[in-house]
Amino acid sequence: MRTSRRTPDATGVASRSPALPAARGRRAHAGQPAEEDPADPTRSAGPAVGGGPGTGAGPGSPRRLRLRPRTVRAKIVSLLMVPVVSLLALWAFATVSTAQDVARLSRAQQADAEIRTPVDRATAELQAERRAAVRYLADPGPDQAAALQAQTGRTDAALARLRLGDRHTVADAGDGPAEVAVRLRAFLGAAEALAGTRSDVAERRATPDAAYDAYTKAVDAALAVGGALTAAPAPAADDHGRAGTAGPARVPLELARAAELLAREDTLLALPGQRTAETLRKLTGTVEARRILTEAAARDLPPDRAAAWQTVAKGSAYADLTATEDRVLAAGTGKDARGIPPGWETSYTTVSTALRATADAAHTATLDRTDPLAAAALSPAGAAVLLGLLAVAAALVISVRIGRGLVVELVSLRNTALEIAHRKLPDAMERLRTGEELDVTAEAPPGRPADDEVGQVGEALATVHRAALGAAVERAELADGISGVFVNLARRSQVLVHRQLTLLDSMERRADDPAELGDLFRLDHLTTRMRRHAESLIILSGAAPGRAWRLPVPLTNVVRAAVSEIEDYPRVEVGRLAEAAVVGAAVADLTHLLAELIENAAQFSPPHTKVRVTGEPVGAGYVLEVEDRGLGMGPQTLTEANRRIEQSEALDLFDSDRLGLFVVSRLSARHGVKVHLRTSPYGGTTAVVLLPTALLQGAIPAGRPPAGPGDRAGREVEELPEQSSPPAAVRAPAWAEDTLPPPDSAPRTPRT
Structure with missing residues (x-):
């Protein structure tokens, strides 16, 4: 016998599974496809990190982090966001670098405005005060004293701009290097130490x-x-020289030192008296150092500034200055080596002014005075930032548009597949199961030709849908044809059984031998059971039995007729039933339903036990209970049996051992009868049958109704003499032989 598809053998799963083909391509690395459980919520998730065959991951293992997105939208977004995020990261790096340059340029400009410029002013004032102090000591006079006093005031004013209160300097207010603040405090300390020198001067x-x-x-x-x-730290120089590193920034400092050395020359030349060897030594070192610094700084000047300085260096003032230096150094410490040489004042003023102007121009070229943001925007880095921003925006817009279109197509394809799997196909199957005709073209109309891969998948899905519907329609037609064949054969068998019962009735009336009469009763009983099995086949095929009554029949007679249709009827005890009658249209089906339940109780209980049938009226109708005292059913089996009875599902041809449950389910669903199986207090099973009020009519006295034409009920007992009756072990009790009147319609022989 074939095994039911609903209860597969757990030990034979591996043997029934078809051999899988050898994996190729990506499947060769992923392993054989697993049998997924549809109820598993994690079956759509990606593989765990480090998972795969041989990892030993099981129900008891800890849950691992899953990096693979679950949904199609998340996967596409992840795929498209990788290049966008990478481009965004590059743009962010360029932006941060440019912003750092802008910030450094801003800090450099701030330091230049708040520190360098005031320090340069204070330096120039100190140089002027030194010159005035030495000239005053060399030639004390009212004019020199007044000039020194005025210069001292200007120096103090320049130094005051570098202070913030009594204890802080302008370098402490910014975020510049700490070394700048330390040196500025040292400079102000040295300037304050000049108070004693000023007093002495x-x-x-x-x-x-x-x-x-x-x-x-x-x-x-x-x-x-x-x-x-x-x-x-200074910002990097660009092609226009607007920023500058320590190299270009060194040029203004060297020019400032050259200007300081020139100022020292002027002060040393103004010393009173004949030059000493020490003064000559200082003067010689100062001249040589000034010339070296000037030449070195001039070589590093920008082209336009270098051309301007060359104009000064080739001019008469610079030539007179160098000639005067040479004469002073050549004179040494002689008698004529005293005082300021002639023509020095003019050449000194011109060259000193040119040096300071060149240093300021070089410093301005080194540190751009324009807006840092504008300078950054006009630089190559700024252009890269702007173009990168446009590229990121364009990439984001393109990715969103492409991703949205792809997501819409894939989600639409997914929704279509889910709708086909969860709604359309089940609905079509249900309609075919109920006998409704189905138009495959109307259910799955062909769409427009596909122009891309996703559309081709959708077209293939629609083709599969139509093929599934066509197969379902063909299966339904085949099932209808098989049911028709079964009904035809069952009808023929039913007609023959009916004729056989009529013939047996006639033979029983003519028989005089008790042994022969007993055999006829046994044959009569077997024929009655054959009739019930033929009717079961008709019911399972979806048709109705041929027997029908117009008038109501007492419920007691219906129960007794049901008992008479089973093999072990002597074991059945029918309790006293309250007076009730069943409508004629439901008599045959109710008799068959009760016979199936009673036979089931008798078969699954020990032979020495009784099967009790009791009943009583209730508010919702009439309740009949069929109770056996067998081993009973397990909870899971009992639940499954009740589910099959309640749902009235389609017949499973591979589960032939439970045909009685299908018959009971069909009959109960046809008349609204509720059947429920439960555990009996005696250890067996109790079948509770609730007959609705619609199947019951006014009470009819229990007993046998008037015999109609061809009725066999009661005549055997009344007509046969007592000694001619078959033994009790052979003949059925009188109430179990046939307690129903003949049906108003008998089955007809179907046409061949």
Whole structure:
């Protein structure tokens, strides 16, 4: 016998599974396809990190992180966002780099405005005060004293711009390097230390050399602040030289030092008296250092600034200056080596002014004075940032448009597949199961030709849908044909059984031998069971039995007729039933239903036990209980049996052992009868049958109704003598032989 598809053998799964073909391509690396459980919520998730065959992951293993997106939308978004995020990261890097350059340029401009410019002003004032102090000591007079006093005021004013209160400087307010603040405090400390020197100069207690050294020390401290500012990080230079690193920024500092050395020359030349060897040594070193710094700085100037400086260097003022230096150095410490040489003042003023102007121009070229944001926007880095932003925006827009279109197509394809799988196909199957005709073309109309891969998949899905519907329609037609064949054969058998029962009735009336009469009763009983099995086949085929009654029949007679249709009727005990009658249209089906339940109770209970049939009226109708005292059914089996009875599902041809449940389910669904199986207190099973009020009519006295034409009920007992009756073990009790009147319509022989 074939095994039911609903209860597969757990030990034979592997043997029934077809051999899978050898995996190729990507499947060769992923392993054989697994049998997924539709109820598993994680079956749509991607593989776990590090998972796969041989990992030993099971129900008890800890859940691993899943990096694969679950939905189609998430997968496409992830795929499209990788290049966009990469491009965005590159743009962010360029933007951050440009912003850092802008920030450094802004800090450099801030430092230039708040520190460098005031320091350069203070340095120039200190140089002027040193010159005035030495000239005052060399030639004390009212004019020199007034000039020195005025210059001292200007120096103090320039130094005051570098202070913030009594303890802080302008370098402490910004976020510049700490070394700048340290050197600026050292410079202000050196400037404050000039208070004693100023007092000594004013009272002429200081020597010119001492005053020179004190002021020079303060100027060196000021130049050290400029060196710290030059050493601070600066933005990278562009093609136009607007920014600059430490190399270009060194040029203004060297020119400023050259200007300081030139100022020292002027001060040393203004010392009173004949030049000493020490003064000559200082002067020689200062001249040589100034010339070297000037030549080195001139070579590193931008082309336009270098051309301007060459004009000054080739001019008469610079030539007179160098000639005067050479004469002074050649004179040495002789008698004529004293005082300021003729023509020095004019050439010194011209060259000193040109040096300072060139240093300022070089500094302006090094540090662009324009807006840092505008400068950054006009630089190649700024252009890269703007173009990168446009590229990111374009890539994002294109990705969104392409991704949205692809997501819409795939989600639409997914929804179509789910709708076919979960709604259209089940609905079509249900309609075919109920006997409704189905138009395959109307259910799955062909769409327009596909122009892309996704459309081709949708077209293939529609083709599969139409093929499935066509197969279902063919299967339904085949099932209808088979049912028709079964009904035809069952009708023929039913007619023959009916004729056989009529013949047996006639033979029973003529028989005089008790043994022969007993055999006829046995044959009569077997024929009655054959009739019930033929009717079962008709019912399972979806048709109705041929027997029908117009008038109501007492419920007691219906129960007794049902008992008479089983093999072990002597074991059945029918309790006293309250008076009730069943409508004629439901008599045959109700008799068959009760016979199936009673036979089931008798077959699955020990032979020495009884099967009790009891009943009583209730508010919703009439309840009959069929109780056996067998081993009963397990909870799962009992639940499954009740489910089959309630749902009235289609017949499973591979589950032939449970045909009685299908018959009961069909009959109960046809008349609205509720059948429920439960565990009996005696260990067996109790079948509870609730007859609705619509199947019941006014009470008819229990007993046998008047015999109609051809009725066999009661005549055997009344007509046969007592000694001619078959033994009790052979003949059925009188109430179980045939307690129903003849039907108003008998089955007809179908046409061949």
